[in-house]
Amino acid sequence: MAAPVRSSPRRDGIATEHQRAVRRRRVLLLLGALALVLAGLFLTVGVAGSWEFALRMRSRRLAAMVVVGIAVAVATVLFQTVTNNRILTPSIMGFDSLFVLIQTAGVFWFGAAVISGADVRLRFAVDLVLLVGFGALLHRLLFGRSQRDLYVLVLVGVVLGTLFTSLTLLVSRLIDPNEFITLQDLLFASFNGIDTQLLTLTAVILAAVLLGVVRLLPQLDVVALGQDTAIGLGVEHRRVVNQALLAMAVLVGVSTALVGPLTFLGLLVANLARQLLGTHRHAWTVPGASLLAVIALIGGQLVLEQVFGFNSSLSIVINFVGGIVFIALLTREPRQ
Amino acid sequence: MIRIENVTKSYGDTRVVDDVSLEIPAGGITSVIGANGAGKSTLLSIVARLLAPDTGRVTVDGLDVRTTPGPELARRLAVLRQENSMSVRLTVRELVAFGRFPHCGGRLTPEDRRLVDEAIDWFDLEPFADRHLDQLSGGQRQRAYVAMVLCQGTDYVLLDEPLNNLDMKHAVGMMRMLRRMATELGKTVVLVVHDINFASAYSDRIVAMRDGHVVAEGPTPELMEPAVLRKVFDVEVDVHEIAGQRVGVFWS
Numbered sequence: 288m289a290a291p292v293r294s295s296p297r298r299d300g301i302a303t304e305h306q307r308a309v310r311r312r313r314v315l316l317l318l319g320a321l322a323l324v325l326a327g328l329f330l331t332v333g334v335a336g337s338w339e340f341a342l343r344m345r346s347r348r349l350a351a352m353v354v355v356g357i358a359v360a361v362a363t364v365l366f367q368t369v370t371n372n373r374i375l376t377p378s379i380m381g382f383d384s385l386f387v388l389i390q391t392a393g394v395f396w397f398g399a400a401v402i403s404g405a406d407v408r409l410r411f412a413v414d415l416v417l418l419v420g421f422g423a424l425l426h427r428l429l430f431g432r433s434q435r436d437l438y439v440l441v442l443v444g445v446v447l448g449t450l451f452t453s454l455t456l457l458v459s460r461l462i463d464p465n466e467f468i469t470l471q472d473l474l475f476a477s478f479n480g481i482d483t484q485l486l487t488l489t490a491v492i493l494a495a496v497l498l499g500v501v502r503l504l505p506q507l508d509v510v511a512l513g514q515d516t517a518i519g520l521g522v523e524h525r526r527v528v529n530q531a532l533l534a535m536a537v538l539v540g541v542s543t544a545l546v547g548p549l550t551f552l553g554l555l556v557a558n559l560a561r562q563l564l565g566t567h568r569h570a571w572t573v574p575g576a577s578l579l580a581v582i583a584l585i586g587g588q589l590v591l592e593q594v595f596g597f598n599s600s601l602s603i604v605i606n607f608v609g610g611i612v613f614i615a616l617l618t619r620e621p622r623q
Numbered sequence: 624m625i626r627i628e629n630v631t632k633s634y635g636d637t638r639v640v641d642d643v644s645l646e647i648p649a650g651g652i653t654s655v656i657g658a659n660g661a662g663k664s665t666l667l668s669i670v671a672r673l674l675a676p677d678t679g680r681v682t683v684d685g686l687d688v689r690t691t692p693g694p695e696l697a698r699r700l701a702v703l704r705q706e707n708s709m710s711v712r713l714t715v716r717e718l719v720a721f722g723r724f725p726h727c728g729g730r731l732t733p734e735d736r737r738l739v740d741e742a743i744d745w746f747d748l749e750p751f752a753d754r755h756l757d758q759l760s761g762g763q764r765q766r767a768y769v770a771m772v773l774c775q776g777t778d779y780v781l782l783d784e785p786l787n788n789l790d791m792k793h794a795v796g797m798m799r800m801l802r803r804m805a806t807e808l809g810k811t812v813v814l815v816v817h818d819i820n821f822a823s824a825y826s827d828r829i830v831a832m833r834d835g836h837v838v839a840e841g842p843t844p845e846l847m848e849p850a851v852l853r854k855v856f857d858v859e860v861d862v863h864e865i866a867g868q869r870v871g872v873f874w875s
Contacts, residue, residue: 303753304716371710505729509721511711515673515704520775521697521725567711 311564311571318563318578325585333593347486348478352588354490355478355542355549356580361500362538363553364560364569364576365531368511370437373561376554377539379441381448383548385421388451388458389414390473395458399469407482414544422536426529437528475600476547478588489541496534503530504569511567549602555609556580562616583609624649625670625779625813630679632665639665640676641835649684649778651827652805652812654843656819658856661832663815664705664783670813671702671781683779697725701775703768705783715759715767716752719743722774742774746800762793769797773804780804782814786821794818798825819860819871823847831855844869 302310329349334341366377378384393402393410402410425444459467509522510531517524542549553576560575561567587604591597595604625647632640640662647653655663668674670681672688681688683700701722719742723735731739743752746766756764765785772780785801786794802825804810816822822829822843829846831839832855839851846852847869852860861872 304714373710505724508729509724512709512721513707515668515702516707516709516721518673518693519671519697519702519704520721521692521694523693567713 307565311566314563315571315575315578318575318582322578322581322585325582325589329585329589332589347481347483348588349585350490351478351481351486351546352584353581354486354493355546356552356584357497357577358489358493358538358542359549359553360556360560360576360580361497361573362535362542363557364573365500365507365535365538367557368507368569369528369531370441371511371513373558374554375441376551376557377535378548378551378553379448380422380425380444381451382418382422382539382543384448384451384455385418386414386543386548387474388455389417391455391458391462391470394466394470394473395462399463399466402473403469408485411482411485411488411544415540418540418543419536422540423533426532426536474547476549476602478546478584478601479597481545485545489545492537492541496537499530500534500573503527503534504573507531507569508567511569547602549605551602551606551609552580552583555605555613556583558616559612624684625811626682627666627670628680628682630666630669630676630681632662632669632674632676638835640669642679643832643835643837644679645830645837645840647811647813647828647830649811650805650809652801652814652825653828653830654822654826655813655815655830655832656817656822656855657832662835663832666832667702667781667783667813667815668704671700672696673702673704694725694728697775697777699777700779700781701772701777702781703772703783703785705787707764707768709756712755712757714753714755715748715770716743718756718767719748719770719774722771722776725775738776739774742770745773746770761788762790762796765789765793765797766800769800777810779811779813782812784815784817786816786818794821801825819847819852819856819873823869823871847871 326349330342330345363376367373367375390402397405425440425447459470462470506522506527509517509520510524510527512520514524517527556576556579557572559579560572563579564571564575566572583605584601587601587608591599591601591604627643627645627647630640630643631638639660643662643666655667657663665674669676670683670688672681675689683696686696686699688696688700716739720731720735720739722742723731723739727735743749746769748763748767748770751759751763751767756767759767765788769782769785772782782801785797789797798821801812801814805812805827814826816826826843828841829839829843830837831846831851838854839846847862849860849862852858852862852871852873856873858873863870863872
């Protein structure tokens with residue numbers, strides 16, 4: 288027996304649940320199609336010389352963008368849900384600045400030559416362990432019983448982030464200017480020259496985390512209503528928040544270790560997904576935000592390669608365009 | 624039956640709930656009254672397992688609220704807090720549908736949808752069902768929240784100041800709804816209420832708290848006595864029988 292569904296528009300012009308569902312599906316399909324088109328363009332535009340070589344190189348970069356896009360988007364949506372706040376991103380917890388500090392300290396102690404020449408797998412492992420370890424440590428030290436403690440956690444993250452940034456500034460003043468140039472390259476997110484094995488490893492970790500996250504999605508919808516309401520509706524609030532934060536730390540850790548800091552992208556796509564889909568339900572916003580992140584990364588990389596001829600960085604392209612979109616979004620949003 | 628045994632809760636050095644033991648029988652409306660800071664909301668939160676007590680325990684139909692799995696308890700006991708600001712934007716129908724979460728885990732069956740529609744009808748929310756909560760008046764929004772709680776289909780319903788911010792008309796409407804929930808649907812309704820006359824007119828039992836203690840409890844007529852009310856509120860209250868109801872006069 289099917290549930291009665293109202294499909295005729297209401298007289299007062301307010302969309303019914305059914306109309307909203309149709310619209311959501313359409314938006315998601317459109318985003319999927321756009322991502323596919325961009326991926327196709329990315330693989331084929333301006334190939335000169337060997338197609339086989341170009342395709343192999345480009346599909347590796349494409350895969351990296353898909354993996355990182357999804358990781359950043361999911362991490363941000365999770366973080367915003369458990370903190371009940373739409374303008375926070377995991378970067379506020381100091382993940383980005385810790386990554387920058389690790390690179391800077393590495394160059395300072397071992398020299399740029401050693402760091403650039405070191406096995407990328409070793410660097411990835413060190414970055415990953417430190418980032419995820421940092422997330423787990425923050426959480427273990429501070430997470431108590433209630434939502435209020437979550438804000439303490441965020442606040443400590445902010446303070447530590449500032450500390451990392453200051454340490455980075457101190458160390459980078461002590462660094463040889465030539466080495467500093469090498470360091471700068473390490474600090475911008477980049478999809479060029481990614482190791483295939485690392486990429487595979489990241490994809491496997493991402494898939495495992497996503498499997499866990501999918502089971503959490505309906506409960507996250509309830510957690511977004513606030514702690515008391517969630518507990519009242521029988522959700523084990525603390526357990527869900529713990530699992531979401533753990534998933535977030537791993538996702539931010541792998542994506543940052545693979546390509547560098549990109550968390551602003553998360554802020555952008557998480558909010559854009561909610562706006563476009565007109566729902567808070569994670570079964571929609573998580574895939575929506577992931578697709579948007581993939582679109583932004585491929586689009587940004589296309590612009591970077593074809594328009595600027597690699598003479599810029601992906602972070603700059605995305606932050607520039609993303610910043611404008613985000614401000615437009617904020618000014619358009621109806622105030623309550 | 625809700626059984627509260629030796630429950631204590633302190634914030635810092637202040638004992639907000641001090642060694643309270645109380646039984647709330649199944650059925651009817653029980654109002655918890657008392658001055659600000661008497662510990663009413665804290666006690667309600669502890670019963671609804673939103674707060675952990677420092678000592679003591681609470682059972683609902685024999686189930687310990689601290690150890691019973693969340694979904695199982697959520698099918699017996701629903702709670703509505705005073706503050707319900709949400710960071711997500713929901714329509715009335717979406718909000719009410721969340722009441723079915725303990726039963727369906729987020730996947731609404733046709734039966735769940737029917738119950739959602741029923742709860743919306745019950746509270747006359749049909750005209751606003753597809754509107755967002757921030758587009759409603761305070762009274763409509765409050766009804767939507769109570770509709771969600773009703774939709775949870777529990778035997779026990781706990782409400783923390785459901786009349787907060789409601790005008791006369793909506794407050795009366797809300798109390799009538801709660802009365803119907805108790806009488807027609809056989810639910811046990813426990814609410815924290817500030818207005819002793821609403822408590823007097825609509826509840827079967829009253830629990831009076833002061834400084835973290837239960838100072839009096841029993842059937843409504845026994846509690847609506849000047850001596851009892853003076854002890855609870857530290858205010859002289861004349862009680863008059865008007866149109867078959869005990870009315871406390873305390874304004875002058």
